[in-house]
Amino acid sequence: MILRLAHIEVRVRDLGAARAFYADALGFVVAESDPGHLYLRGSEDFETWSLTLTEAVEPGLGHLALRVADPDELDRLERVHRDLGLSVRRVPDGIEPGQGPALRVRGPDGSPLEFVHELEQVTVTGESGVRLPMRRSHLTGGLPPRRIDHVNLRVPDLAGSLDYWQGTLGFSMSEGVERDGAIFAAWLRRKAGTHDVALLGGPEPALHHFAFSLTESADVLRAADLLADAGYARSIEWGPGRHGVTNALFLYVRDPDGNRLELYVGDYVRDLDASPVIWDFPEFERCGRLWWGQPPPPDFQQTTGVNPAWVGADAVLSGVE
Ligand SMILES: [Fe+2]
Ligand SMILES: [Fe+2]
Numbered sequence: 001m002i003l004r005l006a007h008i009e010v011r012v013r014d015l016g017a018a019r020a021f022y023a024d025a026l027g028f029v030v031a032e033s034d035p036g037h038l039y040l041r042g043s044e045d046f047e048t049w050s051l052t053l054t055e056a057v058e059p060g061l062g063h064l065a066l067r068v069a070d071p072d073e074l075d076r077l078e079r080v081h082r083d084l085g086l087s088v089r090r091v092p093d094g095i096e097p098g099q100g101p102a103l104r105v106r107g108p109d110g111s112p113l114e115f116v117h118e119l120e121q122v123t124v125t126g127e128s129g130v131r132l133p134m135r136r137s138h139l140t141g142g143l144p145p146r147r148i149d150h151v152n153l154r155v156p157d158l159a160g161s162l163d164y165w166q167g168t169l170g171f172s173m174s175e176g177v178e179r180d181g182a183i184f185a186a187w188l189r190r191k192a193g194t195h196d197v198a199l200l201g202g203p204e205p206a207l208h209h210f211a212f213s214l215t216e217s218a219d220v221l222r223a224a225d226l227l228a229d230a231g232y233a234r235s236i237e238w239g240p241g242r243h244g245v246t247n248a249l250f251l252y253v254r255d256p257d258g259n260r261l262e263l264y265v266g267d268y269v270r271d272l273d274a275s276p277v278i279w280d281f282p283e284f285e286r287c288g289r290l291w292w293g294q295p296p297p298p299d300f301q302q303t304t305g306v307n308p309a310w311v312g313a314d315a316v317l318s319g320v321e
Contacts, residue, residue: 001068001069001070001073001170001190002066002067002068002069002073002115002169002170002171002190003066003067003068003069003190003191004066004067004189004190004191004196005064005065005066005067005148005149005150005151005190005191005196005197006047006050006065006066006067006116006119006148007047007049007050007051007052007064007065007119007148008050008051008052008061008062008063008064008065008148008151008210009051009052009053009054009061009062009063009064009065010051010052010053010054010059010060010061010062010207010210010255010259011053011054011055011056011058011059011060011061011062011257011259012053012054012055012056012059012255012256012257012259013055013056013057013058013059013257014055014256014257015036015037015038015053015055017256017257018038018053018255018256018257019038019053020256021232021235021255021256022038022040022051022053022255023038023040023142024141024142024230025142025226025227025230025232026142026143026144026145026223026226026227027043027140027141027142027143027144027145027226028040028041028042028051028142028144028145029041029042029043029045029136029140029144031048031049031097032048032049032097036054036055037052037053037054037055038052038053039051039052039096039097040052040053041122041133041147041148042144042145042146042147042148042212042213043133043134043136043137043140043143043144043145043146043147044133044134044146044147044215045122045133045147045148046121046122046124046133047098047119047120047121047122048097048098048119048120048121048122049097049098050147050148051148051210051212052096059255059257059258059259060206060207060259061112061151061206061207061210062112063104063112063113063114064111064112064113064114064151064197065102065113065114065115065116066113066114066115066116066169066190066196067115067116067117067119068115068116068117069117070117071100071101071117071118073115073117074090074101074102074103074115074116074117077103077105077115078090078103080168081103081105084108084164084168086105086106086107086108087105087106088103088104088105089103089104089105090102090103090104091103091104091114093118097120098119098120099116099118099119099120100116100117100118100119101116101117101118102114102115102116103115103116107161107164108160108161108164109153109155109156109157109160109161109164109205110155110205111153111155111205134146142226143214143215143219143222143223143226143263145212145213145214145263146212146213146214146215147212147213148210148211148212148213149193149211149212149213149264150195150196150197150198150210150211150264151196151197151198151207151209151210151211152197152198152199152200152207152208152209152210152211152262153197153198153199153200153205153206153207153208154199154200154201154202154203154204154205154206154207154208154303155199155200155201155202155205156201156202156203156204156205157201158182158183158184158185158186158199158200158201159182159183161199162183162186162199165186165188165197165199166188170190171188171189171190171196171197172188172189172190172272172273172274172276173186173187173188173276174187174188174189174194174195174246174270174274174276174277175187175194175195175245175246175276175277175278175279176276176277176278176279177245177278177279177280177281177284177288178278178279178280178281179280179281180281184200184201184281184284185198185199185200185201185284186198186199187245187246189272190272192269192270192271192272193267193268193269194246194247194248194267194268194270195246195267202303206303207259207260207303208260208303209252209260209261209262210259210260210261210262211261211262211263211264212261212262212263212264213264213265214263214264214265215265216265217249217265217266219263219265220239220240220249220250220251220263220265221240223251223253223263224236224240224251227253232253235253235254235255235256236251236252236253237252237253237254237260237297237299237300238250238251238252238294238296238297238300239251239252239293240293241290241291241292241293241294242266242290242291242292242293243288243289243290243291244279244284244287244288244289244290244291245279245284245288245289246267246268247266247267247268247291248264248265248266248267249264249265249266250262250263250264251263252300
């Protein structure tokens with residue numbers, strides 16, 4: 001059983017510039033670093049990191065990791081993916097700091113996925129007793145963002161992708177948009193919130209954005225102030241506004257390499273067996289994409305980076321069987 005989205009690897013050209021943006025301006029907690037990577041988390045992530053920035057030639061998605069409930073699940077998922085004729089690779093523990101053995105696959109839509117059970121946790125008990133991750137606010141600046149929330153992907157064959165994400169991986173659709181009798185966009189989850197992954201059709205597979213949740217609505221404005229005060233006013237791409245789908249308040253920002261980060265707060269919690277909320281396309285256009293706020297800029301439909309075959313996938317899956 002898959003539990004939720006656990007972490008995402010995003011590729012950046014300049015790790016120093018990315019660190020200034022994510023850690024110094026926005027307040028992501030720096031867990032670890034090495035010459036090619038920076039490992040970050042939100043203030044309420046219980047795992048030591050949830051966002052890896054990897055230095056690379058092109059920006060975009062490296063991989064996204066889904067946590068499974070049981071280590072044996074890796075064997076089952078390996079069989080399932082082999083049966084589907086998909087590329088699989090087992091990777092040993094420690095390939096990322098604090099990460100146990102994992103299974104990496106290229107999904108049928110090309111998405112570079114990792115399944116993992118064991119992930120290092122933030123230490124919450126010590127000599128002075130219990131200290132939850134979020135009770136280190138005296139050590140952080142910026143917001144900081146609260147925790148990893150979701151990724152939004154463009155996929156060339158949405159119906160085929162839904163078969164995989166819902167049928168094979170067991171994701172539940174919280175909301176969908178129907179156009180001409182077919183699903184045009186879908187918000188899928190394994191956690192109780194509105195989504196871990198959103199899928200929209202697109203000419204080629206790509207990362208559209210990844211999102212971290214904030215603690216409260218006012219943090220959306222605080223994020224805009226922090227970014228503008230630190231010289232990143234032009235990095236604010238769209239928002240603040242409220243989505244009709246998911247009900248969330250949002251601010252979309254671009255990191256120095258153009259990777260799109262959504263800062264997000266206010267979606268709801270609902271049981272996984274609930275029927276999805278379906279919007280018809282005109283209704284989605286009228287108030288689903290945007291309940292209130294200014295319309296998105298024309299560039300908003302651009303995906304992050306030039307990512308024709310998941311730029312990161314080759315590195316993630318090198319040595320695939
Ligand atoms: Fe990973
Ligand atoms: Fe989003």
